[in-house]
Amino acid sequence: MGKYIKKMKKNNRFNQKELRLADVLETVTDIFFALDKEFNVLYINHEAEKVFKLKRKEIIGKQIWSITPPDFKSFYKPFLNARINKTKLKLNRYIKSKNLWFGARIYPLENMLFICLRDITKRKNIEDRLRVTRSTFESVIQAIPDPILIINNDYTVKAINKAAKKYLPAKDISIARKCFEVSHLRKGPCRGAEHPCPLEKIRKDKKPVTMIHKHFSSQGQVIYTEITASPLTDKDGNLEGIMELNRDITEKISAEQKIKKSERRLRNITDSLGEGVYVLDKNDRLTFMNPSAERLLGYSEKELLGKKTHQKFHFLKPSGKHLKKNECNIHRSSQLTKTFLSDNDIFVRKDGSTFPVEYIAAPVKSDGQTVAVVTAFRDISERKEAETILKQSEQRFRTVVESAIDAIITIDNNGKVVSWNRSAEKILGYNKDEILGKLITKIMPERLIPYHEKGIGEVVITGKSKSIGKVIECTAKRKDGLEIPVELSLTSWRIGEENYYTGILRDISERKESEEKLKKAYETEHNISVTLQKSLLPTDLPFIKELDFKYYYQSASYSAEVGGDFFDIFRTGDGKYGVTMGDVEGKGVEAATETARVKFIVRDKAYSGIEPHEVICKVNNSLVKQRTLPFTALTYLLYDPKTSIIKICNAGNPYPYFVGSDQFIKIAGVPVSVFENQKYEQIQIKLKKNDTFILFTDGLIEPRHNHTFFGEQRVRQFIKKNPNLKANRLLKSLVDEVRKFSLNNLTDDVLVLSLRKRA
Incomplete structure (x- = not known):
């Protein structure tokens, strides 16, 4: 396409067909970029000029990162991967500065990339709403410990939950089998007093039904089952099938199944390929x-x-x-x-x-x-259909909530119980006559009552609550005095001038026990990775008379896996000092192990005192020949104490920050272990007294808060605001600032180095 446009411009003439095709390109509502292999702009269409407020003549030849909003850099790695792997990529990205979602198509050619961006904001909004409804629906279904079946009008099983798979006697419980086949191992619908058919009963009476069935387990044991069935209708009220909930009443069930990640039924709402x-x-x-x-x-x-x-x-x-x-x-x-x-x-x-x-x-x-x-x-058929499906999903979700087995409790503005369902009776032990009109504190441990009363007071005064709209874990007290851990989802609603609060309460005793075991297992693995990672960091740093060297390393949060950040400092054979900083792609023990290999290869290649860019080239070729799968962002710095000259080569890490001149040294290259015989550049700077360099891995600038990166500018601002902090304190405080910004959610290791020429 770009060549075609260039041809037309060169010839300076348009025949009728060329005029039509050129106007087609400039008319479509998709955004088009053509970039060279260095991500310089070769061509943009009219839509790109309009959305990003650019002028074509002014930006041709410039890097795309310099002409687009800062958060457009989230496309950097996909662009790089497409170029490196020479494969087409399809992905979606949210650009906060534009408040838009884009669907991106990346097409690598021999010496360029072709980028197509489509505004999919409307579609994403619908998808998000549908996903929330579907996810909530699936979570409720899968979390309920009793067997549940969704049955079509023709008796075929449309969906089942995990409990049903374990409970039903049939070995093959595949979707589309008849309900009577999987529940009774019979060839026809249920009949008779012992096995009345809930589907036929609902067809006749047009309302929910409850009945008793005699089932058999996979071992042949008799199980008496209480079936509660509710009708499922389409938007016009026509019966589509039923939701059938089975409860084993042979013996009481006192605990729920451990909650696992619910299956998500993803559906493509619209075909985004081509207009x-x-x-x-x-x-x-x-x-x-x-x-x-x-x-x-x-x-x-x-x-x-x-x-x-x-x-x-x-x-x-x-x-x-x-x-x-x-x-x-x-x-x-x-x-x-x-x-x-x-x-x-x-x-x-x-x-x-x-x-x-x-x-x-x-x-x-x-x-x-x-x-x-x-x-x-x-x-836009799929988008219109999605809106209809969304309405139907919301209607079905209401049906599930109305027949839920979890305790559902409603209180008024004074904290008195006005609604108490049957599951609340079974979980907490109080029947309706004992609890209606009483204070909700009756089911709370005494030590928690003051906090509840304080929260109710704040809601009455301010109309706000930290708990509403969230799922929280707390403790409830049964009628017999036993305290049980519960999961509580709280919502509020209003009738006239009166506020009401509804809570869905679930006993999570067994889940808490399983989570505790899982936590201990994860902490053990995490500690192994951290210990291995830290063992690769230098313990005895060489003393350099002219140079003050400090570092700070912080492993990822417990919610994330340990990454592959490392550094090394050593004396070369000709009396100079080499400093290495790297970030191995990947996480966990594997990444920590790979750092050892990269670290020692750098030492081997750098010992003779050759130039940094030669060291990086040799390390790259060595790793390529060894067919190292992960790539490594690597920075190598060579300091000559005789001349006070620092030479730097950077392959994939963020730009080093030179404090004295308040600027980032813009030197970059492709990470090592990607292309054989890759060439790298280096720069040299003569250090003066008190000149300071700050080097860091991407774990420092990529933590997010509400889709916003911490970024290089916040690094600069923090260092400028704290000119008097000593290096050790400065580096630790900087990492603490990143942790605070990301709400203590570091998803990658953080390594920061400081080099200062002594006065």
């Missing part, structure tokens, strides 16, 4: 149609070429009424020389079926006259 594009001349006759338009409309370009298209596929309104030509915005675009956008229109396929579209129609001018209209459109 349909077609061009009409000034007489509304088709002159061009791309393959996506052919696929969406069912017509070939050959069939419609030279024909008027309004009566072919754009003659109906969304209501189904006829759309007159003078009401058609695509026709009006040519007549009024005006661009029209629409997301509430329909097109008609060749087979007569219709589909909703979103389109933009823009006039093409030549010598001041409109010569054509370019229309780019996309099928």
Whole structure:
């Protein structure tokens, strides 16, 4: 595409076909970039200029990172991986500065990258809402310890929870088998007094039912089961099936299954590959149609070429009424020389079926006259369908909540119980007559009552609570005085001037015991990784008379795996001093082990005192030949005490910060162990008294808070605000600032080095 545009510019002339294709490129609503292998801009289209507020003539040849918002750097690693691996990539990114989600397509060519960005914000909003509803629905279903089946109208099992898989006697409990096959090992629907069919009962009575069945376990034991079945209807109230909850009443169940990560049913809401594009001349006759338009409309370009298209596929309104030509915005675009956008229109396929579209129609001018209209459109059927599915999912979720086995308790503004379901009776021991109208503190340990009363007071005064909308763990007291750990989800609602609070309470005694065991196992593995990582850090630093060297290392948070950050300082054979800082790709024990190999290869190559860029080249080739899978960001610095000159070569780590001149030394290169015979650059700086260098791995600048990186500028600001802190204190305080910024969530190791020329 870029070559085609360059050709047109070079020739300085456009025939009719070239004019149409060029205008197509400049009309589509996707953002296009063409970059060289160094990520310099070769070409951008009109949409990219508009969204990022750029001027094409001013930015050609510049690095894309220098002309886009700072948070656009989140594309750096995907761009680099696409270039390195020469593979197409597809990913989504949120750009906070634009408050937009982009769907990115990265196409590597021989010496360039082709980037296509599409605004998918609307789709992501719908996906997020649908995902939350689906995830909540799945979490409720999977967390309930009793067997649950979703059964279609034809008796086929649509979905089951984990408890049902263990409970039912059939060995093959696959989806689409009949319910009576998996529950009773029989060939026909349930019949008779012992096995009344809940589906048939609901068909007849149109309301939830409760009945007793006689089941058999996989060992042949008799199990009497209480079945509670609720109808599942579509948006029009038609019965689609039932949700059947089975409770073993042969013996009481006192604990729930350990909660595992719920299965997510992901669904593609829309096809984001390619827009349909077609061009009409000034007489509304088709002159061009791309393959996506052919696929969406069912017509070939050959069939419609030279024909008027309004009566072919754009003659109906969304209501189904006829759309007159003078009401058609695509026709009006040519007549009024005006661009029209629409997301509430329909097109008609060749087979007569219709589909909703979103389109933009823009006039093409030549010598001041409109010569054509370019229309780019996309099928938004999936988005419309997703909105309908979302409504149905919300309705089904309400059905699940109404029949939930968890304790559901509602209190008024005075803390008195106004609603108490059957599960609350079974979990806490109080029946409705004993608890309704009483204070909720009746189910609380006495030591917790003051905190509850304080929280209720704050809600009454401020209308806010830290607990509402969150899932918290606390302790409840049963009627028999036994205290049990529970998980509480609290929400508030209002009728008139009265506030009410509803809590869903779940006994998590067994889960807490399992979590404690899992925590101890993880801490053991984490400590092994940290110990191995720290053992690779120098313990006895060489004394350099002219140079004060300090470092600070912080392993990742317990919620993250240990990374591969390391450093080394040693004397070379010719009396100089080498300093190495590296970050091995990967996590855990494997990454910590890889650091040892890289560290000792650097020492071996650097001992003779050769230039830093030669050291990095030799290390790179050695690792490539050894077929090292992870790549390593590596910085090597050589200090000559006789001349006070520092030489630096950087391969993939963040820019070093030179405190004295308040600037980041912009030297970068490809990480080692990627390409054989990769060339690297180096710079040299003569140190003056008190000159200070700060080097750090990406674990210092990549921690986030609300989608925002800590970043290099915050490093600079912190160091400038604390000029009098000694090096040890400065480095530790800087890492503490990063920890505070990320709410104590360090997802990667942090290593910071300080080199200062003594006064």
